[in-house]
């Protein structure tokens with residue numbers, strides 16, 4: 001049956017251009033390079049094709065779409081709802097969670113989890129976001145006068161703590177000696193990167209013999225067991241209609257008490273204990289690296305573009321004030337801050353590429369049928385930095401996201417939080433979180449970066465996309 005399928009792939013892809021392919025390995029030889037060069041090689045390759053390219057990897061066929069018209073067809077298709085094999089290592093970390101699930105299971109999970117992200121729940125988290133904002137300022141103030149503030153690590157711990165609080169409702173000291181949750185997460189991500197980016201690690205035998213397979217599994221188990229421990233305790237303690245109140249702050253008016261996602265999942269869904277564990281795990285992993293990297297990039301951008309930083313400062317003072325906490329209703333009015341976040345995610349999206357498994361033929365127009373069984377990749381970093389879509393693409397310009405300018409661009413040209421049915425379920429949460437934290441940080445501190453422009457910043461792949469040499473940020477008190 002596979003032979004028949006492959007024949008069909010050959011026929012369908014006959015007229016689609018792509019790099020030269022050899023028996024057994026296909027075009028995978030292109031990826032036999034230092035992982036540090038991977039991004040550049042991928043970008044250069046893509047650049048030599050215009051709208052679409054095909055790529056054989058062993059007996060797998062991958063289409064890469066650069067033309068937004070084609071992407072639009074695929075990203076919204078019911079035949080491209082599933083993730084493909086490239087998400088396997090992530091699935092190994094999270095178990096069966098929303099990011100990697102497919103088919104009916106994904107549909108069911110997405111449906112039951114969506115209400116946990118409703119506005120009331122999100123508003124209730126603003127209390128925690130404020131606490132973290134205050135905390136961040138204190139931590140950064142200790143680094144005043146010092147170059148190269150360890151921004152990734154400071155933000156990483158903070159966002160991880162926050163993800164534990166909002167997902168499980170518990171305050172975990174992630175640095176506590178017996179847990180070292182932050183370290184466990186770092187190690188997991190490090191091994192994930194080795195597994196995915198170093199081509200020979202895709203051969204299970206090599207991965208196994210290097211001892212890293214076991215190491216990776218050990219870290220994943222340690223992380224999972226910490227989460228399981230909390231869930232088991234919660235399920236035991238949880239009595240119907242007698243939820244533990246996690247603390248109400250009166251000065252927030254009618255904001256409901258903080259309500260961790262875990263509580264909502266236990267009370268309102270028919271997910272079983274393992275399914276809940278995997279979803280909480282997914283939440284923490286999907287929220288931590290993404291938000292950490294985004295905030296680090298935003299502070300870097302504001303450090304380079306000081307005039308924009310001053311404008312953001314003015315907006316914050318105007319909307320939030322010099323003192324006091326950020327209220328949920330303030331967030332909608334932080335329009336420039338929102339544009340800054342979006343523009344940063346254009347230049348520094350979570351990952352360079354996302355991909356899908358095609359579960360039925362998709363006609364993308366121009367006589368091209370993408371056949372069932374192949375993978376489709378959307379090179380979002382490439383699209384976000386494409387001069388034909390974004391004029392002077394490396395210029396940091398938040399006004400690109402003024403509504404009138406957004407309307408001028410074709411659809412499927414921005415993937416900060418992806419698009420379509422499988423877009424980020426946490427986008428609102430992330431936006432609110434980042435705005436509150438930025439309001440506290442910018443109000444008290446001035447940010448600087450050694451970089452002169454976006455072009456100076458080299459990128460590298462870890463689990464997601466990071467700045468190769470870090471944010472090179474330093475701070476002064478306002």
Ligand code: HEM
Pocket residue numbers: 098099100110282283286287288290291294345349350354355415416417418421422423424425426427429430
């Ligand atoms: C700045 C922060 C964030 C960015 C840039 C971001 C970006 C994205 C992107 C691009 C996707 C699509 C991934 C793909 O198709 O390969 C995604 C999916 C997802 N994100 Fe986020 N995300 C962020 C924060 C969060 C947070 C805070 C949460 C949880 C609270 C979260 C939970 C998820 C989940 C569960 C999915 C999978 C949804 C599905 O397939 O149904 N993300 N995110």
